[in-house]
Amino acid sequence: NATNPLPPRGPGDRAAMEPLLKLLLLLLLSLAAVDCRVHRIFVDPSHGNDGLAGTDVSQPLRTLRAAQEEARTALRSDPVGDVVVELMPGEHFVGSNPLSFGPSDGSRGRTVTWKSHDPSKPAMISGGVRVTGWVPHDSLDGVLTASLPSTIP
Numbered sequence: 001n002a003t004n005p006l007p008p009r010g011p012g013d014r015a016a017m018e019p020l021l022k023l024l025l026l027l028l029l030s031l032a033a034v035d036c037r038v039h040r041i042f043v044d045p046s047h048g049n050d051g052l053a054g055t056d057v058s059q060p061l062r063t064l065r066a067a068q069e070e071a072r073t074a075l076r077s078d079p080v081g082d083v084v085v086e087l088m089p090g091e092h093f094v095g096s097n098p099l100s101f102g103p104s105d106g107s108r109g110r111t112v113t114w115k116s117h118d119p120s121k122p123a124m125i126s127g128g129v130r131v132t133g134w135v136p137h138d139s140l141d142g143v144l145t146a147s148l149p150s151t152i153p
Contacts, residue, residue: 037081039074042117043067044088057086057117064092064099064125071112072104083112087123094127096151 041054041061048054048062054070061067071083083106106112116123129149137143 037078039071039078039081039083041067041070041074041083041085042088043085043092045090045092046088048088060088064094065097068099068105075104075106075110075112080110082106082110085112085114086117087114087125088117089121089123092123092125093130094125096129098127 039055042048042057042059043054043062043064043066044060045062048060050062050066052059052061054061054067061070067085071085074081074083129152131146131148134144134146137145
């Protein structure tokens with residue numbers, strides 16, 4: 001037949017396609033079984049509140065420590081999901097008690113990723129101490145001085 005370039009199909013064609021269809025079905029079922037849950041935790045140093053869950057961008061946590069605790073809780077409660085901690089723009093102060101990471105912060109193929117929520121407005125993690133109370137120097141123009149907090153040796 002000049003108008004139909006395909007050869008005629010018969011019962012043998014279906015038998016030849018059956019293993020391929022079974023393989024395709026198995027592949028689709030395997031993909032459906034893969035769990036791609038990701039727990040997102042949002043942290044905003046200016047507008048966050050550690051009393052919130054932090055799981056919605058409109059209700060972020062305030063501190064990195066609270067985010068770490070929430071990430072650990074998520075890892076304990078979900079046997080397969082990973083965690084992404086999204087830091088809103090601004091300075092995230094660690095304070096005098098630095099974060100410490102260990103096996104409870106991601107292991108056995110599970111990850112906790114800390115990243116800036118918006119790469120065009122990066123977040124900054126600071127372990128420094130904020131110095132306030134700057135005043136002009138008595139005898140040097142353009143020079144400011146401040147007393148250091150007593151926590152600095």
